[in-house]
Amino acid sequence: MNCATPEPRSADALFGGRLHLRQPERGAHRAGTDAVLLASLVQPAPGATVCDVGAATGAVGLALALRAPTCHVVLVEGDPTLAALARSNASLNGLSARVEVVEADVLARGAERRTAGLVPGLADLVLTNPPFFEAGRHRASPVAGKASAHTFPVGGLDGWLRTCVELLRPRGCLGMIHRADALPACLDALHGRFGAIAVRPVQARAGAAAIRVLVTAVKGSRAPFALLAPVVLHEADGAFTPLAAALNAGTAWIGPDDAP
Numbered sequence: 001m002n003c004a005t006p007e008p009r010s011a012d013a014l015f016g017g018r019l020h021l022r023q024p025e026r027g028a029h030r031a032g033t034d035a036v037l038l039a040s041l042v043q044p045a046p047g048a049t050v051c052d053v054g055a056a057t058g059a060v061g062l063a064l065a066l067r068a069p070t071c072h073v074v075l076v077e078g079d080p081t082l083a084a085l086a087r088s089n090a091s092l093n094g095l096s097a098r099v100e101v102v103e104a105d106v107l108a109r110g111a112e113r114r115t116a117g118l119v120p121g122l123a124d125l126v127l128t129n130p131p132f133f134e135a136g137r138h139r140a141s142p143v144a145g146k147a148s149a150h151t152f153p154v155g156g157l158d159g160w161l162r163t164c165v166e167l168l169r170p171r172g173c174l175g176m177i178h179r180a181d182a183l184p185a186c187l188d189a190l191h192g193r194f195g196a197i198a199v200r201p202v203q204a205r206a207g208a209a210a211i212r213v214l215v216t217a218v219k220g221s222r223a224p225f226a227l228l229a230p231v232v233l234h235e236a237d238g239a240f241t242p243l244a245a246a247l248n249a250g251t252a253w254i255g256p257d258d259a260p
Contacts, residue, residue: 015250195221
């Protein structure tokens with residue numbers, strides 16, 4: 001059996017049809033709205049190196065590679081099957097020359113990470129959609145790939161963000177999406193490592209409780225915290241808001257203006 005090339009599975013067109021993505025079949029972990037939001041969070045400077053940590057099939061990093069044609073993108077994924085799909089997707093979208101896939105465990109010891117290619121100071125911008133839950137604190141999915149994508153070991157968020165810190169150059173920028181109720185844990189993990197922390201809530205509809213938070217932060221900065229206006233995804237009738245429609249088309253940015 002040839003394990004180098006995964007089975008094609010389903011193919012989706014995202015960001016106005018510009019990004020073609022082979023993903024696992026429905027029921028497994030798949031890119032969706034969270035990936036769209038994260039890929040629109042920070043506009044990288046020309047020539048920047050962007051690292052997508054926990055890249056899965058590559059949706060976020062590949063979207064950045066399409067939208068920022070002078071950037072070099074590193075997709076970091078520990079699951080061999082998903083890493084192979086990420087490589088296939090880079091080729092499918094004609095991005096292999098500017099996109100590198102590093103197969104590495106984000107929570108491994110430092111020496112192991114560096115041997116795999118996660119060297120300190122690698123990136124100007126790190127984007128990440130960490131697993132949302134700690135083991136034992138939620139009902140895990142019966143689908144193995146989905147369960148591993150959504151679940152940390154206890155204390156995993158802090159370790160995950162330590163790796164992100166190490167990957168960033170001084171004054172590099174972090175962009176992250178997480179559950180809204182996990183914001184205190186995110187801020188605790190960022191404390192002492194980042195400044196210029198900005199939080200933008202994401203609401204399904206205006207006036208509703210936030211379902212996600214988008215967080216940006218700058219390594220080593222001492223600039224103050226900012227709470228930004230929310231991103232509202234749907235109108236009262238269920239249609240996309242103009243901003244959400246532009247984000248899904250890949251024609252808008254929602255993060256801070258100053259990026260590395």
